[in-house]
Amino acid sequence: MLVDERRHRIAQLVLAHGAMTVAELSRRLGVSAVTIRSDLEALERQGILKRNRGGAVAPQVLRFAPAFQEKTSLHRREKERIADLAAQIVEDGEWIILDAGSTTLFLARRLRDRRLTVLVNSVYALNELVGAPNIELIAIGGSLYEPGLSFVGPLAESFLEGLHVDKAFLGVNGVDLRGISVNNAQEAGIKRRMIDAAEEVIVLADSSKIGVSSFVTIAPLKRVHVLITDSGAPGELLQEFREAGLEVLVA
Amino acid sequence: MLVDERRHRIAQLVLAHGAMTVAELSRRLGVSAVTIRSDLEALERQGILKRNRGGAVAPQVLRFAPAFQEKTSLHRREKERIADLAAQIVEDGEWIILDAGSTTLFLARRLRDRRLTVLVNSVYALNELVGAPNIELIAIGGSLYEPGLSFVGPLAESFLEGLHVDKAFLGVNGVDLRGISVNNAQEAGIKRRMIDAAEEVIVLADSSKIGVSSFVTIAPLKRVHVLITDSGAPGELLQEFREAGLEVLVA
DNA sequence: GTTTGGTTACGAAAGTTTACGTTAGTTTAC
DNA sequence: GTAAACTAACGTAAACTTTCGTAACCAAAC
Structure with a gap:
């Protein structure tokens, strides 16, 4: 081997x-x-x-408390900067989907004081946004997938059927020229539905995921509109992404 | 480990x-x-x-921490006894719906070590059952209704469409001869759907709710199969419930 | 014959437990 | 209502166990 x-x-x-x-x-x-x-x-x-x-x-083995996840998260600094930038492109009044994942959780925290309708796909994000005064919070239901406490399976997927949102913020495990990928089949299905439901697909991926191909490919690059990453990502590859039609933002 | x-x-x-x-x-x-x-x-x-x-x-009072609910609950003793009895009528391998509410939350805790498929309708119950080894946990999605952190609205209601479970455990605000009732319209809709989806409808109501009619009637008594209450409930009324065809259990 | 990738061997380091003296809460006595 | 007595939890240290890192060594590939 x-x-x-x-x-x-x-x-x-x-x-x-x-x-x-x-x-x-x-x-x-x-x-x-x-x-x-x-x-x-x-x-x-x-x-x-x-x-x-x-x-x-696993870095994302975290259970209950958002705070815990944040503190033990790998590449925390990078993820926080990515979340800062992502928060800037959200406009008041929009409908957005927040996927499961540590970077999107950082984003959730930054949206607490905004006026938005937010569909969340993880227990963490749900807990984070509960009680936010101007947020209409909608949980995507479904079977609970323990590693990231996200909702998956046919029930989750049909929940999104027929729904349309302005933006979907996705967390992934790999982004390369072939597309975006994750390390498990369960989450792949629901992420595909999020892409289908969104006017604009925004992928949040720190530089450790750029140029990496994980287990299951969710979608080709052309389905993604914006990629937000950090300055550790190789410039040539980002240039190739741009040539493929992707808007690349570096936090 | x-x-x-x-x-x-x-x-x-x-x-x-x-x-x-x-x-x-x-x-x-x-x-x-x-x-x-x-x-x-x-x-x-x-x-x-x-x-x-x-x-x-826990460092600060986490609003979504189940413990917070439990500790501040009115009629806690009665509710715990009701939950004890309810846990006994759940059989391993069953599919059940757990409604939002303090009594059903007590029930959730008693089911952690069982082998079940549980559909939960509140953030509290969700947090309570996360990580339970033999529970297939499904969250009913939908708009978050803040008072009880429950999922409501058309998205929640259509989530249950076409689903069938063995038992539904409902919390309500009032039970009298006309039926079961709650104090807000939002939760009424989703509770009706739970009743539709369940083979057997079990209402958990401590004695302060017996003989009380609240704002919105969800269903007539004949849609309910079992009522579990505590010994503070007036015996004559319980007898009338029984004559109406309801199985009444006193914890 | 050197490079690459691996193993075995062994002293060092880290994590856990047991043991025990100390401290902080709680009850009891006055 | 205070003080003594009691109990339970705490912190520390020594002993034990397991794992780690390093080094010396081996084998196949180029």
């Missing part, structure tokens, strides 16, 4: 389970614990996971 | 319940009290919770 292939599988396992021990990874992949550790170190440097004594945890 | 994993769970437990003792956390997570204390210290440094003698509490 090639190094990159193994590391990809490690990343998948950790992200899918939320956490994995070195011993378990060693057993599953048939390599020594030392090798697993060096893989985890490499993956941690890339911001894909967080190491712990005994193993590694 | 990895350190971060455990700390996430501690944070979740403390924030979801409002407060937790060291002993209880130690028991639930299977580590010593010393370890819990060091975790609490770390979490306190991050501002996620506040330590105090015996355990830890």
Whole structure:
């Protein structure tokens, strides 16, 4: 097995389970614990996971409190800047969809004092916006997908059927020339519906996700209108995105 | 279990319940009290919770924390007994709807360790059941109605369209011979849909609501199969309910 | 024959528990 | 209503266990 292939599988396992021990990874992949550790170190440097004594945890394994998510989030600074910029392109009175994910959660916080109708797709965002005085808050229902506490499945998808919003803010795991992608099939379906429902699709992705292709491709680049990322993203690639017709904003 | 994993769970437990003792956390997570204390210290440094003698509490009064509802609930004792009885008539493997309301929230807590598919209609119940190992949790989406943090409106109502569940547990404001009633029109619509979707309709109402007629009547008594109340309810009236075909359980 | 990718071996470091003296709340006695 | 007595929780330190990082070594590929 090639190094990159193994590391990809490690990343998948950790992200899918939320956490994995070195011993378990060693057993599953048939390599020594030392090798697993060096893989985890490499993956941690890339911001894909967080190491712990005994193993590694997924950065977005967070449960209940928005505050907790924010504090433990990887690339927090970048995500906050992206959210700042995203908040600026939201106009009062609009109908928007806020997808699940840490960056969109930062965005939610910045919208609390605005006058908007917001459809949210995660328990975190819901909790964050409850009680905001001028926000008409709508929860997208459906089966709860635990890793990100988001709503998925056929019930969630049919909820969005026939709905139209001005803007959809999507979080993804990868953006490259082929399109946007996520690391699980459950969330892929509902994200596709959000794209269908939105006049304008805005993808929020910090630089660790640029040029990366994750497990499931949601949509080709041409379905995306705006990409907001941070200055760590490779300039040449962003230029190629622009040539493909994408509006790219760098926070 | 990895350190971060455990700390996430501690944070979740403390924030979801409002407060937790060291002993209880130690028991639930299977580590010593010393370890819990060091975790609490770390979490306190991050501002996620506040330590105090015996355990830890959520930092500010989180409006959406289920514990807040429970602690401030009127007729708490009665409602807890009603919830105990209601939990007994739920059978493993069933599909049930949990309506919004304080009594149904008490019921939610009693169902955490069961194997069920639960449709919830409030943010409180959602937060309460997140992370329950054998519960397939489905949120009814829709516009958020702030007083009870419940989902209402046409989107919520059409969510339930075509769905069928074994039991629906409803909270109401009044039960008399004319039927069940609530104090606002918004929630009336979604409650009617819950009744339509359920094989068996179970109304949870403490004795202060028996013999009371509130603002909007949801349904006549004959649409209700079971009423669970407490011993403070007037016996003659309960007898009349029984004669009208209702099964009345007194907790 | 050097580079790449991996293993085994082992001392160092970190996390957890047990043990124990101290402290802070609560009850009881006056 | 205060003070003594009691109980439960706390912090610290030592001991134990597990995991980590480093280094020396091995094997296949180029």
